[in-house]
Amino acid sequence: MKAKFEPLILAFCCNYCPSCAADLAESAKLQYPPNIRIIKVPCIGAVGTIHILKALENGADGVCLMGCLEGNCEYLTGNFRAGKRVQYVKKLLGKLSIEKERLEIYNLSAAEAHRFCEIAGEVTETVRSLGPIPLKIDNSKI
Amino acid sequence: MFSKVGSILVVGGGIAGIQACLDLADSGYFVYLVEKSAFIGGKIAQLDKTYPVNDCPFCIRYNEHMECASHTNIEILTLSEVRDIKGSSGNFEVTIAQHPGYVDIEKCTVCGLCAERCPEEVNDEFNEGLGKRKAIYLEYPKAVPNGYVIDRKNCLHFTKEGCNICLEVCNEKAIDFDKNEKDITLNVGSVILATGFDSVVPSYCEYIKFPNVITGMEFERIMSLNGPCGGHLIRPSDRKEPKNIAWLQCIGSRDIKHNYCSTVCCMYAVKQAILAKKHNKILNTSIFFMDMRVCGKDYERYYNRAKDEDDVRFVRSRVHNVFPVDGTDDLLIRYADERGKISEEIYDMVVLSLGLEPSQDAVKLARGLGISLDKNNFVETSSFAPVNTSVPGVYACGAFNAPKDISESITEASAAACASSLNMAASGAALHDPLEETGQKPVPAGLVVGGGVTGMVSCLCLADQGYRAYLIEKTDKLGGHALKLRKTFKGEDVSSYVKELINKVENHHLIDVCLNSEVKNTDGYAGNFSTRVAISSSTETKNIKHGVTIMSTGADFLRTSEYLYGKNPNVLSWFQLDKMLSEEPNTIKNANAWVFILCVGSREPERPYCSKICCSSALRNALELKKLNPDMEIYVLYRDMRTYGLIEDLYTDARDKGIVFIRYKLDGKPEVDEDQDGRLKVRILDNLLGEHIIIQPDFITLQTAIVPGNHESLAKLFKLPLDQDGFFREAHKKFKPVEFSAKGIYLAGLVHCPKPIDETISQAQAAAVKAVTVLSKEYIATSNEVASIDLKLCVACLTCARICSYDAIVINGMGKPYVEPAKCRGCGICVVECPTKAIILEHFKNDPILRSVDEAFLEPFTEYVQ
């Protein structure tokens, strides 16, 4: 019997607002899918193309980036650069015939613990509906 | 216990106390922070969100709480009360009683087992009694100091003898019931009172006993994610979601016993209504108010947003009573509108915007010290020394001086830190050892741009602490717009203050005044700036080296053409009236009627902000005219009477003296005409009568808006952001009011937003103390979180230099990039862009992001494997 597919999602969270939101969600015991693994980064702009690709290559079914609100980047341009980078990586995924929807970037403020959970749910659902990343399917055949 | 020369005592561990501690500790002083409760942080930890940014205040301040706890120059004494203060400025002897918490914080690992097993459940003050906690407790998960305490009043070990459950379950053996209260004696040079406020529950407010009538703070806890309802907006009686909520303003404010405005309630009610709507989109929210007093930066916008976008209903009425609706938990509100029509409405829940009053313990302490308090027990201060009490060496900040919000309390806290460090410098106190750092020394000088009151105060603060100050003023004299002002709202003489200030500045051996001067360019970083200044009278430019920069270029006033201004000589601006009152009172003395028009150019679609000082300036001048000629008929045409805080006195006084107030709306502005002889006629709709009335005044005074100066070129030069109104944009609207996100540059005064002179002065002092935290360091502080470039791999492609937001990477004479450590903020953006992977962050070696990406998948996801 095949188990119900539970996607594995890696979330890069900027150490400023989004990580606060995540901590707040945790301290308030808000529920969000356990599918999300969080990696805190000094700024969302510090997440490179290679980090996103490696996450997928290593077994993530989806990757999401969470940065501060537009205009609120502690380092002025980090969230803007990350936004452009995500668009670029989506193109690379297209070349690999991997669904672009597996990668997304969000902007949220420190207080938005609910939004954090909402995003976590949203991403999990999107990726769940896409099924396992094609990288894994072949492994399971073997 | 040890004591140190050069120590300062801060009483109160709320947001103001913490800020004062950090500023002083960073300036090199040793600080004792005495806090009555078991944890620092005060009331902000209880707030769900803050206006006007809707941020979580605790999340943002958590770092400061941690810093306060770990700073080597700060000693926190929680569960402590000041018993007595003896001595005088420079040498106070303070006796403190410290109560035991019975848990050794060093040992406590916050595992929570003790609280889990503790049998005694009590009302949780942190949740305003809406939830329960145990007798051994931690206020909230990240409370600082982070360790459990035992509440002796409720602990069964003490009340019923014998309960030792927590003692037995604690694996760390952190609990010790044998601890006793101890007395601590400290010698300090200065004292800062940052004792905050208590909420007023007025005696007439009997309806507060109904379960669904709650206080503003209770509402914060209900909405808060870590509150008793887990962030679900429900009402206390039946835990049902309310469908409509009413906010009642001015409960315990603006009444006979508390004849002042609590300043913060309008904004917090607006905030709560906006946030409540986020919880439940179809919720009906009504705010019952008298005047909407939203005078701070971006507050008016927030209010407009509530009205226009969030559909919050505003009802101009003071509600006198709330009745229970039989058979339900609902509440009936009966109110009269402006025309006197009585209406009744039923609400599921009523939130009371309770007023603020000084904390009772603080009043007792202040009285003991001989500090003058006003009739409402706020500390009596001068507008020109807003944080100085009547006792030398003792300073007060925050809500003990007057009701005020977070950003103003923070500003005042920094101002109090500035004033007390000036006092310490004057009494020759030795600084505590600076923290161990290495590197380059900061240039011991500050550049202050703008020679108004703000700039001059900042200069004096720097110079009196031994730093050189360069004051750059573009006109040919110091003083700025304050030269046009006559009196403060308290009646103090501004002109003599400004004269004295100019005199002090011009004669200070450490202050260089550059008149007719302009900044041409500037470069560098905190601790080491270099700025070129051009003096219009000469072709030469002056190169100034300085460690910090303070922007205090002030603002301007609106040149209006409304209401016949500039056409009819009897239509005056407020400063023309100021001038006439001081120079030629006889020419206006015999006027029969006078009209003041408020909000000229302010709070309009093109300028959606309040100029803050106009209401008080109009009332003070109106009262002065009334004194000159008690028979003069005076009409004040206003939109909301914004006599916030202690200025309310002026409003009461004006009404007592028979000054007539007529409210107008933006779409029904007064119409001003003149006949052939130039006689003025004002036509306005009187809202009380519902009819137009006509006034024929001899003079009209316009309270014209304050508009930002022409800052664009300056902003570009210093790479500083402007806000949408054209004022400078500070680092954080709530918590960093005098800082920019760039280090070493600060702002103060009207460059920030319109404000009266006392707030301007406290900002000037606050900016100066921030500056001193940079200048007082033995070495320029650099973080270890800086980028470093492996020159073996670098091909000098310039990507890093191009991409850095802080210009921290420059190409040196060798054609290679060089990271300026004091400018680098360690964001890591250059690291991922470098095409040859030549850059690493020092604390981030071997790409920990990549490592975490790898490690994230090491643990198998067992929960998914069947």
Place this chain on the structure above:
Amino acid sequence: MIVGQQKDFDEIKKMITGYNRLLVLGCQTCVAISFAGGMREVEILASMIRMDRKMAGQDVEIVEEAILRQCDFEFLDSVKDLVADCDVVLSLACGVGVQAMAERYPDKVILPGLNTTFMGLTEEMGVWSERCAGCGDCILDRTGGLCPIARCSKGLLNGPCGGSVNGKCEISPDVDCVWQLIIDRLKALNQLEKLEEIFPVKDWSVSGHGGTRKIIREDLTA
């Protein structure tokens, strides 16, 4: 500097079909600066190839490396062992580097991962444009420092042609007419008279039309 652009992934995929041990070798000079062949791009491309192979259920082993310059034989020796261990080298250098590798390692298949696009400069972060065609006979002294050979779509020496409209080239409104720029600049420099002289027919023999070019400096040779 030489500006390159990575080949389309499909093309690279086709090229490496059948090879299971790859050395993806970057070049850390010109093409690194144009974000086509530095270590950063090596890692990204290697990761993509691995994923692609994994999806196809095929094995692949990739070694990622980059050297300072692939256009100097001396630098190429440092990867001798890596080259020996792989089936094929996917070089992310310009055409010069790829050929240098092929010459140095005659037994190994060396594949180009880039198209060597032009000689040019970084206009701003992420934008590169052509400036020089390497014609072997520089005329910038006469054209105000702007090269019509590299930058005029027709390579005209006596421009502009009739296709110059409002300062733009007829091939696209996004392309400046370099002859317009030349005229503007000479006017500003007060040297417009330079254009009165007609360019004679250019000697294209030195531009490669006369066969592969080579420079020999006797004073420097061994």
